[in-house]
Amino acid sequence: MEFLGTTQVASYCGTKKSCLFPDPAPTSTTKDTYQSYYLPGYRHLSSWKPSVLHKVVSVLPSSAEQFGPTGRPPTVLPALRSALHSRYSTRDWHHANMVQLKGSEASRYWAGRMNTDSVRMMQDKDQLTHQMQEDSRRNLGDRISNIDFWRSELAYELECLLKETQALETAKKRLECAIAEIQVPLKTALECLYYREKRKEIDLVHDDVEKNLMKEVDLYKDCQEILAKLAQRINHQLGINRDVQHALEQDLSDKSAAHFIDTKCFNLRNTSDSINFYHGVEKADGTVSVPATWAKFSEDNIRCSQLARANSAKLREDTELAMESTSEELWNQYVSTNLAFNKRIAEVADAKNKLQAQLAKVLQEIFQTEDTIMLLERSIMAKEYPLKVAQTRLEGRTRRPNIELCRDAPQFQLVTEVHTLDDTIQTLKKHLQEARDTLQMLLNTKSKLEHDISVKANSFFIDKKCMEMRKTFPCTPRLIGYT
Known part of the structure; x- marks a missing residue:
């Protein structure tokens, strides 16, 4: 620790009255231009720092030396000298100030960050609430559109079923020949599926080709089953028509009621008079279906009605349409599978070329x-x-020796x-x-x-x-x- 007005190096240039050696002659201009300053009660720094050049010997001063004009009596009692060593240094003072400033800056930073985060959180929650309400309204609109679609499908199917009252004379031979013809592409599709099982590792993927092949196989089998049932159920079609008609009417009635309720919910706003709190209503789940099963229910009803009309002994035109639609579906699926094959071949070739380039x-x-x-x-x-x-x-x-180190x-x-x-x-x-x-x-x-x-x-x-x-x-x- 250095005292004000002098340095540890300059302390060796001061006068040492208690030293046995005489004062050396000045050898630099530093002593002439700068006067060392010592605190009261201290003769020089050698009184508390050991000298590395000579040994200090204490000599009792005489009365003339104590009160002579050249002597400097101490101004601080010796008992108080230890108090100067127990005080804080300037470095400690600056360090304490720096710590306090940094702590204050950190507190302000975190407070500002908390305020900013709070404002941003409120804005996000407001936006989330508005977005969720818009999403719910959009979902209700989509649901109403889906109900309208299925209502129109059910109404159309019911109207067609009510009009179809005549029996269809089925040509069993045509059905048997059609079933035999479908067997050939079915076998080809199965062979392609089995052959594609020889793909290796990552290429053994459930791609569009495999999906189309499986769909094609299922379509072939479904068509064969439909044509076989047409030959067997021709004499029982009237009773089936009545059952299908009842199912369609019930499904159409349920969808009309659901359409009315969802339309009412769709028109509700934050300013509506009929809104209220219903605590716990979100915990009560009385649903019995999901969108997939809900759509499948109506789809199954329509499919049964179509199958019933196709099998009707008195509906020759519907039978002919069923045969033609079967042929068209098979052809479309065959074309789709071929397109998927060509696309997959191109993708594999492109991937192979890219891998080679890579x-x-x-x-x-x-x-x-x-x-x-x-x-x-x-x-x-x-x-x-x-x-x-x-x-x-x-x-x-x-x-290096001694002081040269x-x-x-x-x-x-x-x-x-x-x-x-x-x-x-x-x-x-x-x-x-x-x-x-x-x-x-x-x-x-x-x-x-x-x-x-x-x-x-x-x-x-x-x-x-x-x-x-x-x-x-x-x-x-x-x-x-x-x-």
């Missing part, structure tokens, strides 16, 4: 990474020699240089390890790309083989039973 880029990146590793190793080796020089200089300077500017610079070189070497080594890890990753990527390319080539071959199997399809007259 493999070339990875190989190039591997070469560049290997060069980078070599350059990093050389750079690390190049930094070792300057580090040796700096450390050797530091080690050599530790052997000074912590001067070269000492600071050498220490800084050693730390900087150490950090540089560690950073380079870290980058070198990252480069080696990257190289290993690129090698793994290269292996994966090569394997994936072989998998894509196998899938491409399988899909091309399936397309060759699907070159032929029965014509429309044969699908509707004409041989």
